[in-house]
Amino acid sequence: MKMMNGNEAVARGAFEAGVKVAAGFPGTPSTEVMDYTQHRYPDIYCEWSTNEKVGLEVAIGASFAGYRSLAIMKTVGLHVAADALGGAAGSQINGGLVLVVGDDVGRIAGDDYNDVRHYGNMFNIPVLEPSDSQEAKDLMVRAFEISEEYSTPVILKITSVTCKTTGRVLIDEDYAYEVKCREKYPVSFSKVIMTTIMMKAKGSEHPKLTKCFNDFPAHMKRLAEDSNDFDINKLELNGKKIGVITAGTPYYYVKEVLPEASVLKLGLVMPLPEKMIRELAQHVEKLYVIEDGHDILEKNIKDLGISVIGKELFPKFPEMTRFTPDIIEEKLVPGAPKRTPQEGVPFRLPVSCAGCSHLFISQILRKHKIKAAADVTCGLIGCFPHMESYSLQKCMGSSIALAHGYNIAKDHKENFVAMIGDGGFWATGINGLMNLIFNDSQSTVIIVDNSCLAMTGGQNVASSEFGFNYKAENKLDIAKVCEAIGVKDIVTVDAYEFKNLEESILNAVNAKTNSVVIVKKPCVTKFKLPKDTPSYIDQDLCSKCRKCINVGCLAIESKRKNGSVEIVINEDICTGCGLCSTVCHTEAIKN
Amino acid sequence: MQDTGKNIIIAGVGGQGILLFSNLLSKFYMKLGYELKISDVIGLGQRGGGVESHFRYSNKPVLSPFIKAGDVDYVISFEQTETLRFLHCLKDDGIIFTSTFELSSTSVNTGLQKAMPESKTEIIKRSENKKFIIDPDEHKSPDFNISKMMNVVMLGYYAEFRAYSHDDMIQIVRENVPEKFVEGNIKAYKMGTMIAVGELVAK
Ligand SMILES: Cc1ncc(C[n+]2csc(CCOP(=O)(O)OP(=O)(O)O)c2C)c(N)n1
Ligand code: SF4
Ligand code: SF4
DSSP, X not given: OEEEEHHHHHHHHHHHTTOOEEEEOOOTTTHHHHHHHHHHOTTSEEEEOSSHHHHHHHHHHHHHTTBOEEEEEEHHHHHHHHHHHHHHTTSOOSSOEEEEEEEOGGGSSSOOOOOTHHHHXXXXXXXXXXXXXXXHHHHXXXXXXXXXXXXXXXXXXXXXXXXXXEEEEOOOTTOOOOOOBOOOOSOOOOHHHXXXXXXXXXXXXXXXXXXXXXXXXXXXXHHHHHGGGOTTSEEEOOOSSXXXXXXXXXXXXXXXXXTTSEEEEESEEESOXXXXXXXXXXXXXXXXXXXXXXXXXXXXXXXXXXXXXOTTTSOOTTTOSSOOHHHHHHHHSTTOOOOOOOTTOOOOOOOBOTTOHHHHHHHHHHHTTOOEEEOSSGGGGGGSTTTOOOSEEOSTTOHHHHHHHHHHHTTTSSOOEEEEEHHHIIIIIHHHHHHHHHTTOOOEEEEEEOSSBTTTTOBOOTXXXXXXXXXXXXXXXXXXXXXXXXXXXXXXXXXXXXXXXXXXXXXXXXSSSOEEEEEEOOOTTTTTOOOOOOOEXXXXXXXXXXXXXXXXXXXXXXXXXXXXXXXXXXXXXXXXXXXXXXXXXXXXEEO | OOOOEEEEEEEEETTSOHHHHHHHHHHXXXXXXXXXXXXXXXXXXXXXXXXXXXXXXXSSOOOOSSOOTTOEXXXXXXXXXXXXXXXXXXXXXXXXXXXXXXXXXXXXXXXSSOOOSSOHHHHHHHSSSEEEEEOGGGGOOSSSOHHHHHHHHHHHHHHHHTTOOHHHHHHHHHHHSOGGGHHHHHHHHHHHHHHHHHHHHHO
């Protein structure tokens, strides 16, 4: 018995399933699945790939080689990898192929209004969903078995709640790792090839044709039929008043709030066990669906011609994407007491770590009113209303192409600048750069080289000097790659040399050519950079203009003291980077 | 086992060691043979966001990872704005353990939102629930930085309040913090027990 959170349990499941290859890209809440796999189970080859599409393709290749393979990402990452999944869906599977995908339900820390189960519907592939750590481990093993038995990629959906909940897991302490290998199919092609063959050669049994053909609709039909007997789907017939179909952690909310209810708990959420659902529907007076995320089970059940109550009672999007026991109680338990939170408790806007290089860039852009697009990076804090350094921000790796689009539309009369992290650059931003060069565009790109994917906790990128498979000779060099791509003007500056950085950015913006400014400074938090003497504010000189607060540093606070407000620097947090003193017009900030 | 279990919300902001606190506590309750579920809700913690941990131990299997509002036995909080967020979740006989430390909210710092007109400590004091309030400024020590180790101070305080074995708890601290921090942590723990002894007698 061990205490494990969902991410740890998934990693353990991968180990017990005899996985050989794990590839993926970080993303909250599922990043640690890879970390645990790599740290604890050295038998499994692990890599952080340049992006999710690459990661999934690596896993698909390894699966065709016969070995159980795992791709790890968050749901927004699967948007990037969706084409690869479409290629694998319906094709012959040798070694089990499982995607562990994290839905950030409730947007606890992330950016999600996404639901990975849509991919199950779209590609007609199975989706499993655990309710706790024990199931996370068990379903992981099950996912590989299903993948092989029904020749299909399988998605294991985990959420911000399952990933971050620690509970008891029974494990076989003596389990000895055994790699599984299965070379069943000599070929594996995307559905395009199979359907072409199917149409042309109806009835032909020629082995050259049949070996290319995988009857995937039949596999899924069989799985749907078999799922009525799967022990991972549990029908608990109790009271006749209320029936609930549920999956994931909402199962436990239901068990706690509605102990009398009859419940169908799905471990396999796609395809649905129709017979079980009909049995429950017949048993109860009212049938509800309680699911985190979108109304996917609800729609799929309604498609079977079974009526259920779901979002009409529990409004979804955008009011609620994550259930809590409280929500269920409020709607289904008459007379439940209502509790009102304390009024007026202020919320917390995100800020950057003290001493972060992003703050220097945000500050320079704001100071000179340079219009810019931010990428998905720690630097996107600069988009928030207290900073207002950026006016455009979309998805990971996008900022370079966004700026290019803006600039061509404005006939290059403005220079709309792109800011991107080193991770975003290698992920897909590099495509934007190649694109703008060969399409003869002029744009300035600021690449923030902090040697890691900082926002997700500091994983390695192609230009890092560390990482799972790191070798100095294989490290990619951002400047050299930019040069090879054909960027005319490339400078590299240290973020903390404020004047130099300011000048470099201004020069690049004003030069009528394409340019890259590489801003170097390791992430202060990941690399625990040594601190300088903390700065302090001389209260006699401070005019309370609050300009320094808008720098966006975590260390600067406004505090009420004896009835009046003081702007102060928290000495435990301040790194002494000196940035805030550059904005203070009364020179009150001292070091 | 007389105590059948408790629902605890542990709250604060990033960097206050909330996850270590809940980890140490979980080791303790596991040794006592309880079932546990601990769910961490982490905002952008590293960057000054709120962190909350729903900590449930019980002599029966724990179902929901989240504690329903109204079912909380203890709110243990290291930051008083965060304490306020959970007052309404307490049972009528639920208890507040809070530090008066405050990390001001960015939205207020930057003038995007109004500061609360009243002192937060006063609001907490007015709560009908029983409360134990620790002001870290009153307990500064040359041996450790209390602003960084409030978590372990609070652990000592809590253990004293529950009349748990300090030897067992200190052993767990020893086994779970990095070697070079062990001594400082034990001092912080003992400070917590001492503050508690003083207050519990006073009450
Ligand atoms: C497609 C996609 N994959 C993954 C993520 C999760 N994610 C958010 S920020 C980030 C890291 C960004 O790293 P980098 O570009 O180097 O910027 P930094 O945070 O280091 O400044 C990742 C992986 C995402 N938002 N979208
Ligand atoms: S984690 Fe690193 S890159 Fe992100 S805000 Fe902190 S210092 Fe900056
Ligand atoms: S010097 Fe100013 S900007 Fe830099 S870390 Fe300290 S408070 Fe923040």
